[in-house]
Amino acid sequence: MLRGIEDSSHTVDRTSTLPVHRIGLLDVPGLTHGITSRTPDLPLYGNMSFMVGDAPDLVQTNREAWAGAIDYDPDLLVLGRQVHETTVFAVDESHAGSGAQSVETSIRRVDGLMTNVPGIPLGVMAADCVPLLIHDPAHGAVAAVHAGWRGTVDGIARIAVARMTDAYGTEPGDLTIGFGPSICASCYQVGSEVVDRWQHGPVSTTADPVRVTSDGLYFDLREANRGQLIAAGVHPDRIEISDVCTQCSNGAQFSRRGLGPRTGLFTSIIMLDDSSRIDQGRQS
Numbered sequence: 459m460l461r462g463i464e465d466s467s468h469t470v471d472r473t474s475t476l477p478v479h480r481i482g483l484l485d486v487p488g489l490t491h492g493i494t495s496r497t498p499d500l501p502l503y504g505n506m507s508f509m510v511g512d513a514p515d516l517v518q519t520n521r522e523a524w525a526g527a528i529d530y531d532p533d534l535l536v537l538g539r540q541v542h543e544t545t546v547f548a549v550d551e552s553h554a555g556s557g558a559q560s561v562e563t564s565i566r567r568v569d570g571l572m573t574n575v576p577g578i579p580l581g582v583m584a585a586d587c588v589p590l591l592i593h594d595p596a597h598g599a600v601a602a603v604h605a606g607w608r609g610t611v612d613g614i615a616r617i618a619v620a621r622m623t624d625a626y627g628t629e630p631g632d633l634t635i636g637f638g639p640s641i642c643a644s645c646y647q648v649g650s651e652v653v654d655r656w657q658h659g660p661v662s663t664t665a666d667p668v669r670v671t672s673d674g675l676y677f678d679l680r681e682a683n684r685g686q687l688i689a690a691g692v693h694p695d696r697i698e699i700s701d702v703c704t705q706c707s708n709g710a711q712f713s714r715r716g717l718g719p720r721t722g723l724f725t726s727i728i729m730l731d732d733s734s735r736i737d738q739g740r741q742s
């Protein structure tokens with residue numbers, strides 16, 4: 459068994475009324491997921507990040523409050539040090555809690571985390587970028603992926619699926635994928651470098667996320683990720699995209715564009731429950 463999980467002293471506050479954002483398609487037995495939000499009910503509006511200059515003890519308070527609301531052990535949370543690249547890291551029992559208490563212990567230089575170990579919550583931070591939560595119910599595996607524009611044009615969504623196939627035998631047609639809140643196509647004005655890298659990058663898809671207007675160029679991050687997932691074999695009706703825009707949602711979410719570079723970050727969490735275990739002999 460996974461040490462630290464079954465004997466954890468963590469208790470869950472089931473009375474929490476914090477506004478956890480959930481994806482309907484991921485609301486299935488054997489899976490825990492939830493997305494934190496920006497709320498005056500918590501210090502720092504519920505910021506989850508140590509990296510934006512906020513008091514660490516208040517961030518830790520928030521991490522415990524959100525863990526209670528979503529129902530996972532905050533001491534086991536795994537986070538990556540996201541760098542807008544395309545590395546997707548395989549998390550096992552030895553990584554449980556990496557990044558839970560400090561930035562220093564997080565998994566370095568990764569923008570995606572995946573695991574087939576029940577009981578380990580994977581988190582991805584965002585504040586305009588697209589957070590992807592991926593579930594393979596057939597093979598008992600999950601992933602949490604950060605897709606900003608660089609990761610998107612470099613194909614991190616497609617890469618995450620391929621990594622799950624290599625590691626867990628995942629077939630794209632089995633996947634269920636939720637996109638958390640992100641900046642919408644109407645808000646995301648970009649420079650020509652984004653369009654250039656999209657058009658000349660490695661992603662092959664029929665999706666056309668670029669819009670040219672008299673105001674300039676706009677890029678649909680959601681469609682660019684959705685398109686590459688469908689091209690990889692994911693069913694269109696197994697992808698659910700939150701329509702909450704981080705920038706134009708009237709402050710319901712953190713937004714770098716809307717609130718400035720020192721704004722907080724929200725976290726999208728996914729975890730296999732112990733009941734989801736299909737490979738009974740693996741940890742004997």
Ligand SMILES: [Zn+2]
Nearest residue numbers: 642645703706
């Ligand atoms: Zn918007």
